[in-house]
Ligand code: ADP
């Protein structure tokens with residue numbers, strides 16, 4: 536059963552994500568799936584099937600692209616899994632993880648205390664930082680037709696997660712509102728270790744970026 540359900544889930548997710556923005560496409564899912572399995576191996580704990588299914592299904596309906604519906608992705612995932620004959624308790628757990636996994640601007644957010652949640656959230660967040668994270672951020676900014684950087688504009692900060700989600704700040708702002716914060720929000724020891732390296736790489740990137748922007752400064 537586990538192998539067939541994984542294969543069927545992959546086919547379902549690929550179909551749903553056909554034509555998705557480059558940072559939230561099938562390859563984002565594949566990277567999160569691979570990273571989640573890697574963290575699970577290193578941590579030595581967590582139900583592998585739950586982790587794999589959650590990683591595969593976690594972005595099938597992102598509120599950023601579906602008109603702001605936070606529940607739709609978890610509901611779609613739940614319906615799909617029940618149809619595949621996955622037991623109700625596992626389905627409920629997976630749906631709950633999907634509902635709460637997303638970053639809310641650094642404001643307090645519901646976390647689920649299970650290791651499966653912690654691993655999938657770490658894997659998803661690791662894909663937002665480092666070299667891949669930089670590529671994804673500028674791809675998303677381009678997709679939204681946002682400026683790369685506006686040097687005269689002060690760093691934008693937010694009062695709550697609604698304001699964070701509504702922002703259309705330049706992409707460089709995203710490093711400060713999210714990407715550089717993720718290192719300290721990792722759940723697992725493996726996640727923390729991996730995040731540190733990717734974080735340092737982003738700091739180097741930003742150093743070079745400002746240097747090249749005005750070499751005389
Ligand atoms: P999560 O994976 O926690 O749900 P998001 O889907 O908002 O978070 O973010 C995933 C990726 O989408 C980010 O790492 C980034 O690459 C891109 N992204 C989201 N919002 C922005 C933004 N305002 N500017 C640039 N990139 C963004």
Ligand code: NI
Pocket residue numbers: 563567593594659
């Ligand atoms: Ni994701």
